[in-house]
Amino acid sequence: MRSSTTNKKPILELKNVSKIYSLGETKVHALDNVSLKIYPGEFISITGPSGSGKSTLMHIIGLLDQPTKGKVLIGQKPTQHLNEGQLAVTRNKQIGFVFQQFNLLSKTTALENVELPLFYSDTLEKDRKTIAAEFLKKVGLEDRLDHHPNQLSGGQQQRVAIARALVNSPTLIMADEPTGNLDSKSGNQIIQLIKQIWKEGNTVILVTHDPELAKVAKRKIRIVDGQIKSDYQT
Numbered sequence: 001m002r003s004s005t006t007n008k009k010p011i012l013e014l015k016n017v018s019k020i021y022s023l024g025e026t027k028v029h030a031l032d033n034v035s036l037k038i039y040p041g042e043f044i045s046i047t048g049p050s051g052s053g054k055s056t057l058m059h060i061i062g063l064l065d066q067p068t069k070g071k072v073l074i075g076q077k078p079t080q081h082l083n084e085g086q087l088a089v090t091r092n093k094q095i096g097f098v099f100q101q102f103n104l105l106s107k108t109t110a111l112e113n114v115e116l117p118l119f120y121s122d123t124l125e126k127d128r129k130t131i132a133a134e135f136l137k138k139v140g141l142e143d144r145l146d147h148h149p150n151q152l153s154g155g156q157q158q159r160v161a162i163a164r165a166l167v168n169s170p171t172l173i174m175a176d177e178p179t180g181n182l183d184s185k186s187g188n189q190i191i192q193l194i195k196q197i198w199k200e201g202n203t204v205i206l207v208t209h210d211p212e213l214a215k216v217a218k219r220k221i222r223i224v225d226g227q228i229k230s231d232y233q234t
């Protein structure tokens with residue numbers, strides 16, 4: 001099925017992952033025995049009805065949440081024994097997140113938002129601003145370094161979030177509905193930007209309801225009721 005990638009090792013693997021949320025007597029099977037391998041350089045979209053488990057899957061892949069059953073391996077290494085601190089370090093190094101709500105810090109500038117992940121990596125203090133500015137330039141915001149999020153348009157805020165996701169050169173870029181809060185024009189700019197980031201050699205996985213965005217992905221995974229219903233290359 002994946003002829004171009006079968007000789008590569010996965011950068012991330014889920015083995016028989018289930019996630020059950022318990023709320024009192026009620027149990028929600030948000031993910032049901034999901035197995036998945038992500039290979040370097042892939043561009044994956046995840047689609048499915050509301051409530052099917054897409055965000056839950058993203059949280060587990062991104063080490064923001066732990067499965068109830070099953071395993072998550074990053075570069076062949078198991079993650080279930082890592083403590084909170086080790087998980088945070090792994091996340092910071094390996095994964096760049098982009099969310100529907102942008103999740104920028106409102107009281108800091110675009111430059112400071114992008115600089116933030118560098119505080120938790122090994123980057124020297126004197127280099128941080130220069131690197132953050134380079135990434136803002138890459139997303140076309142070199143003239144907005146000192147703007148606060150509320151002084152930027154939605155599309156610009158999402159570009160800051162993308163620069164922040166890229167700044168540590170993570171193994172995997174994850175985006176959950178990155179165009180969900182944008183008008184079609186800014187959404188389209190974000191789609192083009194994500195496509196360009198993938199073409200530069202990054203691995204991208206995104207959740208989307210946006211058919212235009214799902215269309216640009218090369219591997220399409222569909223989730224229904226917490227299970228993978230289809231998974232194919234285009």
Ligand SMILES: Nc1ncnc2c1ncn2[C@@H]1O[C@H](COP(=O)(O)OP(=O)(O)OP(=O)(O)O)[C@@H](O)[C@H]1O
Pocket residue numbers: 021022023028029030048049050051052053054055056057
């Ligand atoms: N923290 C939680 N506690 C209890 N149930 C939860 C929790 N988070 C999600 N769920 C439930 O798990 C299921 C999957 O939710 P999830 O957010 O993964 O869906 P989704 O596919 O991302 O939906 P949408 O397209 O609406 O964003 C839903 O039935 C939801 O109600």
Ligand SMILES: [Mg+2]
Pocket residue numbers: 054055056
């Ligand atoms: Mg969701």
